[in-house]
Amino acid sequence: MRKGILSIAAVAALSLGLTACGGESGETGASSSAAPASSAAAAKPGKIGVILPDSKSSARWETADRKYLEEAFKAAGVAYDIQNAQGDKTAFQTIADQMITGGVTVLAIVNLDSGTGKAVLDKAKAQGVATIDYDRLTLGGNADYYVSFDNTAVGKLQGEGLVKCLTDMKADKPIVAELHGSPTDNNATLFKEGYESILKPKYDSGEYVAGPADAVPDWDNAQAGTIFEQQLTKEPKIAGVLAANDGLGNAAISVLKKNKLNGKVPVTGQDATVQGLQNILAGDQCMTVYKAVKQEADATADLAIALAQGQKPAATGTVKDTETGADVPAVLLTPKAIFFDSVKEVVADGFVTKEELCTADFADKCTEAGVS
Numbered sequence: 001m002r003k004g005i006l007s008i009a010a011v012a013a014l015s016l017g018l019t020a021c022g023g024e025s026g027e028t029g030a031s032s033s034a035a036p037a038s039s040a041a042a043a044k045p046g047k048i049g050v051i052l053p054d055s056k057s058s059a060r061w062e063t064a065d066r067k068y069l070e071e072a073f074k075a076a077g078v079a080y081d082i083q084n085a086q087g088d089k090t091a092f093q094t095i096a097d098q099m100i101t102g103g104v105t106v107l108a109i110v111n112l113d114s115g116t117g118k119a120v121l122d123k124a125k126a127q128g129v130a131t132i133d134y135d136r137l138t139l140g141g142n143a144d145y146y147v148s149f150d151n152t153a154v155g156k157l158q159g160e161g162l163v164k165c166l167t168d169m170k171a172d173k174p175i176v177a178e179l180h181g182s183p184t185d186n187n188a189t190l191f192k193e194g195y196e197s198i199l200k201p202k203y204d205s206g207e208y209v210a211g212p213a214d215a216v217p218d219w220d221n222a223q224a225g226t227i228f229e230q231q232l233t234k235e236p237k238i239a240g241v242l243a244a245n246d247g248l249g250n251a252a253i254s255v256l257k258k259n260k261l262n263g264k265v266p267v268t269g270q271d272a273t274v275q276g277l278q279n280i281l282a283g284d285q286c287m288t289v290y291k292a293v294k295q296e297a298d299a300t301a302d303l304a305i306a307l308a309q310g311q312k313p314a315a316t317g318t319v320k321d322t323e324t325g326a327d328v329p330a331v332l333l334t335p336k337a338i339f340f341d342s343v344k345e346v347v348a349d350g351f352v353t354k355e356e357l358c359t360a361d362f363a364d365k366c367t368e369a370g371v372s
């Protein structure tokens, strides 16, 4: 339904007549390679490595990113290797070293923090490997490209979403708690900028009251529960929760449930995970932000393939690396807010299936929300 910014076909067409210097490929690597494309024009593009961050801070990395990246690489017939560092910075380095030694010509990473991300990017560059920051910008990292969503826009949608839900509930001077993402994730900084641009004027005018606000290290969902428990103890009248993703939102909802406050206190989220969407259907979560990861994976695959062929593909814009002041060539996609009535759009887009979402407990709500 939606398409990546550069289609794979367009990149292949671009490659006509260009001399590629991507290195060898087409080898079927142990776990994850696809047969090479048969196009006469397509130069052998070399192997593409991707390192995902973990599988706990959000369900998206294993359920969406891996799947869509694999589909895109397979469709293009390029060799690839996708691995997950499982939140371990040392493992992240080791995986990167192995990929570089193993001959990847392009490396895309979702960093665990900018410092360790930069170390990996520096090594890759020193070996002539092209680099892509996937989803998270590595500050000071000088990646060749950055592919993500407009993350400040994500935060704005969260802030506006919370305002909508509080308005619908006719909340009077609500006390709002905030659960920010990991302080080491540049995206968390951008999300916060986005939602504070909506909430701060309301705090300043006295329309809303700023309650407890804390960052959640490494987006750790379990820790988020403990943090929210403390927030609620400190401020029992919390009337709204700006949670930076569905995992943090679910942690807050679990605590609200224990206190019989779920459904009375709107909570935000992000990623349109099955759990987040079910929380919305149940009335416990106010909204989530849907990021069509297929678009992000397709755009990354298009760039990676062109880079592996020795080309210099066009980006659609730039983002500022706030550490170096450099403009990093970037592809930024558009996020969408999802409420009860629009849950069906996420299903229609193929991001989650009706089967996984509309399990027995949610069947009636699915019908009510028009999920088909």
Ligand code: BGC
Pocket (backbone or CB within 6 Å): 057, 058, 060, 135, 136, 181, 185, 187, 188, 219, 245, 246, 270, 271
């Ligand atoms: C991503 C979010 C994700 C979070 C935790 C962020 O960098 O943009 O989609 O929920 O990391 O993994």
